[in-house]
Amino acid sequence: MRMRKKKNLVPRMERVADWQEKDPWSRQGRWRERMPDCSALWLEIGCGKGTFTVETAAAHPDVLIVAVERVPDCLLLAMEKARDRKLNNVVFVCEDAGRLGEMFAPGEVDRMYLNFCDPWPSKRHAKRRLTHENFLRSYRAILGEGGELYFKTDNKPLFDFSLTQFPRAGYTLSRVTNDLHADEPGEIMTDYEARFTQEGAKINRCVATVAALPDPETLGPEPELGLLPYLPDDLEHLDYIPYGMADIIEQELLRRRAEQRKAAISH
Secondary structure: OOOOOOOHHHHHHHHHHHHHHOOHHHOOOOHHHHHHOEEEEEEOOOOOOHHHHHHHHHHOOEEEEEEEOOOOHHHHHHHHHHHHOOOOOOOEOOOOOHHHHHHHHOOOOOEEEOOOOOOOHHHHHHHHHHOOHHHHHHHHHHHHOOOOEEEOOOOOOHHHHHHHHHHHOOOEEEEOOOOOOHHHHOOOOOOOHHHHHHHOOOOEEEEEOOOOOHHHHHHHOOOOOOOHHHOOOOOOOOOOOOOOHHHHHHHHHHHHHHHHHHHHHHO
16 A cells, blocks of 8 residues: 655655654653653554544643654655644654664653554565564563553454464563454544445454563464464455455465366366
8 A cells, every 4th residue: 555655745844844753863761851741652653644643642642652654755644634733742753663672762662552564474574574573572672561562453364463472572462352443432543444444344453561571481382474374264255355465365265276176187
């Protein structure tokens, strides 16, 4: 879902410069200086066009929200929304999530939001998922003991995979649901979430809380890394194809049909 390049991107970015932190590295350990009376610091990874960001900031005016987005065109729309709402408790960063440890001090973040991240469905790309054990362990440093990570996605295979990763990275799980808006109506939606819900998707959500790291001897075998095994066997009659899964489902269907043809010929 690529966004078209925005016209006059640079001048428009300049007009909302008060909502952007261009040097997040210098803010490490000092983010609360932007809002000294804030009750907490929340971090959103991949804020997209910013609907969830600004609505959350508006609903929690006592909380400082830092939203990270690597696509400047998306970031622009998010910052313009914050400006139009006159929100002073949200700041945006144009950067990659892989560098969070350079932007935030240990334990500086109270809560993280990870919404609708790329699924990277193949086994060989598993470590690129933002809910892979390696990423989850890296978040522990900036969250600190008791910090929370809110994760939601329309992609149930990704969600089920992620549920195997949180305990391995030393998180306890709560508020796990496969139908968020039925179980907790009124939850703020992202732009993608509103679209996926209209298409018939049920939203998966969990809250992961930083706890003690597990004993490596208790972890057991590594879970399946590819997302294909997390799909139901009947791929022909799926009610909903999650974002990012269409190609791998089509490839698997083609593989099965080829095997059926080979079996028919051999008989």
